[in-house]
Amino acid sequence: MVRAEAATAVLRLGKFSVVVRRRALICCALLAVGVLAALAFSLVLGPGGTQWGSLLYGASERASTTEALVFEWRLSRALAAALFGACLGLSGAIFQTITHNPLGSPDVLGLNAGAYAGVVGVLAIGASGYAAVAAGAVTGSVVAALSIYVLAFNRGITGFRMVIVGIAVSALLTALTSWFSVKAELDDAMQAAIWGAGTLYGMTWATLVPPALVALVLLTTCVPLGRWLPQLDIGDSIAAGTGMRVEPIKLVLVLIGAAFTAVVTAVAGPISFVALAAPQIARRITGGHRGTGVAGPALVGALLLSVADLLAQYLIPDVKLPVGAVTVVLGGGYLVWLLAREGKRS
Amino acid sequence: MSLTKQPATGEAMLSAHRITVGYGSAPVLTDLDVSIPSGSFTAVIGPNACGKSTLLKALSRLLPLGGGSVHLAGRDAKGFKAKEWAKRVAMLPQSPVTPEAITVRDLVLRGRYAHQGLLRSYSREDERAVESAMASAGVELLAGRRVDELSGGQRQRVWIALVLAQESEVLLLDEPTTFLDLSHQVEVLELAAELAHQGRTVVAVLHEIGLAARYADHLIAMKAGAVVAQGTPKEVVTAQLLRDVFDLEAAIISDPDNGAPVVLPRTVVHRASK
Numbered sequence: 347m348v349r350a351e352a353a354t355a356v357l358r359l360g361k362f363s364v365v366v367r368r369r370a371l372i373c374c375a376l377l378a379v380g381v382l383a384a385l386a387f388s389l390v391l392g393p394g395g396t397q398w399g400s401l402l403y404g405a406s407e408r409a410s411t412t413e414a415l416v417f418e419w420r421l422s423r424a425l426a427a428a429l430f431g432a433c434l435g436l437s438g439a440i441f442q443t444i445t446h447n448p449l450g451s452p453d454v455l456g457l458n459a460g461a462y463a464g465v466v467g468v469l470a471i472g473a474s475g476y477a478a479v480a481a482g483a484v485t486g487s488v489v490a491a492l493s494i495y496v497l498a499f500n501r502g503i504t505g506f507r508m509v510i511v512g513i514a515v516s517a518l519l520t521a522l523t524s525w526f527s528v529k530a531e532l533d534d535a536m537q538a539a540i541w542g543a544g545t546l547y548g549m550t551w552a553t554l555v556p557p558a559l560v561a562l563v564l565l566t567t568c569v570p571l572g573r574w575l576p577q578l579d580i581g582d583s584i585a586a587g588t589g590m591r592v593e594p595i596k597l598v599l600v601l602i603g604a605a606f607t608a609v610v611t612a613v614a615g616p617i618s619f620v621a622l623a624a625p626q627i628a629r630r631i632t633g634g635h636r637g638t639g640v641a642g643p644a645l646v647g648a649l650l651l652s653v654a655d656l657l658a659q660y661l662i663p664d665v666k667l668p669v670g671a672v673t674v675v676l677g678g679g680y681l682v683w684l685l686a687r688e689g690k691r692s
Numbered sequence: 693m694s695l696t697k698q699p700a701t702g703e704a705m706l707s708a709h710r711i712t713v714g715y716g717s718a719p720v721l722t723d724l725d726v727s728i729p730s731g732s733f734t735a736v737i738g739p740n741a742c743g744k745s746t747l748l749k750a751l752s753r754l755l756p757l758g759g760g761s762v763h764l765a766g767r768d769a770k771g772f773k774a775k776e777w778a779k780r781v782a783m784l785p786q787s788p789v790t791p792e793a794i795t796v797r798d799l800v801l802r803g804r805y806a807h808q809g810l811l812r813s814y815s816r817e818d819e820r821a822v823e824s825a826m827a828s829a830g831v832e833l834l835a836g837r838r839v840d841e842l843s844g845g846q847r848q849r850v851w852i853a854l855v856l857a858q859e860s861e862v863l864l865l866d867e868p869t870t871f872l873d874l875s876h877q878v879e880v881l882e883l884a885a886e887l888a889h890q891g892r893t894v895v896a897v898l899h900e901i902g903l904a905a906r907y908a909d910h911l912i913a914m915k916a917g918a919v920v921a922q923g924t925p926k927e928v929v930t931a932q933l934l935r936d937v938f939d940l941e942a943a944i945i946s947d948p949d950n951g952a953p954v955v956l957p958r959t960v961v962h963r964a965s966k
Contacts, residue, residue: 362812584784586774587783588805589774589779
């Protein structure tokens with residue numbers, strides 16, 4: 347017998363009250379430590395790395411130019427991995443909840459394919475540069491999310507229908523991308539392909555700050571998410587019976603989830619697997635149902651992408667893989683495991 | 693045949709006036725009138741696909757009306773905000789899907805949604821309501837167990853505890869006894885009757901006419917999207933009605949314990965039109 351609710355406490359302060367579970371709290375604390383450790387490793391690993399004893403030395407005034415540069419480049423990239431991983435984890439938690447399906451993550455539903463099509467489209471019409479690519483990616487993924495929502499709408503959204511429609515939209519968008527790539531100039535096609543691999547390479551403070559600000563604003567939605575997602579889990583009609591405005595809230599959730607994916611994809615390109623796996627891993631490690639609330643998927647996502655990016659940089663000496671390639675490999679294995687498990691259950 | 697009684701006036705807690713409801717183009721219910729007496733246990737009976745669940749969904753606002761209106765204590769249901777409505781009317785749909793790995797107490801706590809706020813997820817009031825709902829439904833000893841590890845009967849009582857925690861005056865239960873063995877069915881029905889005695893208004897869709905007649909104060913018999921009869925079990929459960937609604941030839945005797953009608957099925961009427 348799993349004693350899943352062992353050791354819970356209620357914190358109350360005036361009108362406010364919240365249930366805290368010891369195991370969830372410990373898990374979140376360990377995950378946070380893991381993320382901080384990944385940040386530290388990012389400064390230390392590989393040639394030119396900082397000494398363990400002088401991790402923050404690069405930020406001081408006595409640091410040489412080289413040391414300061416290494417510190418800036420590595421830290422901005424590592425922070426990007428953690429922050430974007432958290433965004434992807436939350437986006438996954440949102441879409442999996444709306445679809446009531448562990449396969450219903452933004453990468454499977456076609457948001458990445460939408461962003462890719464958007465970027466290729468922007469390049470094909472002759473625009474170039476960081477802002478154009480970001481605009482194309484955001485437009486593409488938001489349009490994909492809304493198309494799935496509209497196409498799957500049939501007096502409300504049902505989960506399975508949304509997953510099927512999402513897979514279809516994803517396939518259509520991938521076809522569109524291939525067509526653009528064939529039609530486009532070679533240079534544009536190359537640029538799109540590099541972006542499409544999904545990488546955090548070349549991240550600096552200048553490229554990190556704008557999306558990071560957007561991401562931090564989006565993270566404030568965690569407060570309502572922490573209330574809505576568990577309530578939707580009990581089923582749409584029961585949730586509606588308890589006073590939740592299910593359909594309007596789902597539309598808001600689709601927009602928030604798409605925004606979380608879009609802000610990452612705009613800067614780093616499509617990175618799959620993190621959104622798919624983070625919410626499920628968060629559930630498994632707490633041994634309970636949403637024990638960690640929205641903090642779990644966010645922290646697991648942050649840790650996954652941080653570790654994946656370290657692997658991408660240092661796993662094979664002298665080869666810098668795009669982090670998207672690492673997550674795709676991890677994700678492939680995870681997906682096979684998930685399908686086998688779901689197959690056994692049904 | 694004039695089995696249809698006029699709806700009781702004045703005492704109605706929840707009522708539908710000439711409602712038309714359906715899924716898509718073909719309405720399941722057309723111009724239907726029902727009235728649910730306050731503080732009673734009302735059972736909705738009728739053959740499969742006669743519109744019982746649709747009626748409950750319309751009364752609970754889960755399905756939008758194609759026409760007509762639903763009133764709660766004389767006030768149009770449309771005028772209520774979602775949470776305000778949920779504090780007064782709770783609805784348990786048919787065979788809900790249990791989320792993975794949730795504990796009984798956590799699931800029952802979900803019934804408090806309308807009473808909670810963004811940063812107020814477990815007030816003392818919530819705690820009291822959850823404990824009392826679990827006690828009423830007889831699942832307080834299961835509080836820490838995972839719902840997906842419970843038996844069907846226990847699980848059904850956990851869902852009932854969830855709607856009880858909502859602390860609404862009106863409880864709508866769609867087939868709360870389906871898939872339960874007889875003793876668990878009786879437990880659920882005794883609970884429904886007990887809640888009505890405490891002053892709540894309970895409406896349940898039931899399949900078993902005998903049990904409905906035994907435990908409910910008020911019956912609504914439906915056939916093919918229309919209300920055929922409503923009234924006390926004695927008024928509604930007649931040989932004529934069983935023939936008309938269920939195509940069943942049956943004898944009716946009186947329960948020596950409380951005088952409730954008991955149905956003794958004899959044979960199925962095979963109509964020429966079928």
